[in-house]
Amino acid sequence: AQTVTQSQPEMSVQEAETVTLSCTYDTSESDYYLFWYKQPPSRQMILVIRQEAYKxxxxxxxxxxxNFQKAAKSFSLKISDSQLGDAAMYFCAYRRRNSGNTPLVFGKGTRLSVIA
Amino acid sequence: DVKVTQSSRYLVKRTGEKVFLECVQDMDHENMFWYRQDPGLGLRLIYFSYDVKMKEKGDIPEGYSVSREKKERFSLILESASTNQTSMYLCASSSRPRGVSYNEQFFGPGTRLTVL
Known part of the structure; x- marks a missing residue:
């Protein structure tokens, strides 16, 4: 079974600085999609960015x-010029391509704080 | 824009009550999902449905059931609510894979359920 690991439960960044959130996944497939979702406090989860494995x-x-490293099975998210509105939970997710209706597999999330 | 709505943002119920959580999407999506979200555990899939009257168990179906009588509506049912079902419940929908398609999931705002 595929698994997604986010090793950083919490991160913080100064406003206007850059931060990188880590995500690794385990799969034997070669063709798949990867996603980063953002969940602001008390607000709806939204898609931030997506990547196709063959690209x-x-x-x-x-x-x-x-930063997608297929051989290393790593999919990190870089946020540049961080803003207060970037404070949120961030979830990394995986989906095998051509898998019919298989749901996304999510990591446990990273809580990002932005310091003014 | 895709819109996924959930019947309540906050809900308080008593142990043993039967609880219905409703989810409606307006984009004619075939797939619908119910997750629960708990701190440190991320999103865990309860049930999903890929067509009307069809359902599949997710990772943690115990204590829950679902109903999908119409394409746009997916209901989560707690037959006899217990305190360990206190959680945030998220509904999501996605289209059926067609050709090259990300099929990302679109989420509702969530229902925070407290069982006393």
Whole structure:
């Protein structure tokens, strides 16, 4: 079974600085998708960024980018120019491609605090 | 925009009561999911459904049942609520995989259930 591990339960960053959240996963598949979700306090979980395993280029969405290392099975999230609104729980998730209706597999999350 | 709504943001029930949590999505998604979220444990899948009247057990189905009579609505039922079911409950939906498709999940705002 696939597993997703987020080894940092909590992280903090100064406003305007850069922070990297770690995620590793375990799979024997070669074709899959990876996601980072953000859950602000008392607000809805939203998708931040996604990556297809067969694409070597790292995904980027404005201040959010990933470092996807397929061989190492690592999928870290980098947040640049951190803002107070980035404070949230962040979940890494995995889904095998062509897996029908298989649900996402989530990590346990990293709580990010942003210090003004 | 995809919209997933849940019937209540906060709910307080007594031990032994039958509890219904409702989830509705407006994007004609085939797949719907129920998770519970607890600190340090991340998101754990309770049940999911990939079609009307279809259901699949997730990782922690004990003590729960579900109902999907219409495509847009997925209900989670606690037959006899217990204090260890106090948690945040998240509903999500996604489309069925078609070709190259991420099929990311879209989440509702969550229901924080307290069982006294």
């Amino acid at each position: 070597q280029q790292n995904a980027t969405e404005n201040r959010f980018s990933v």
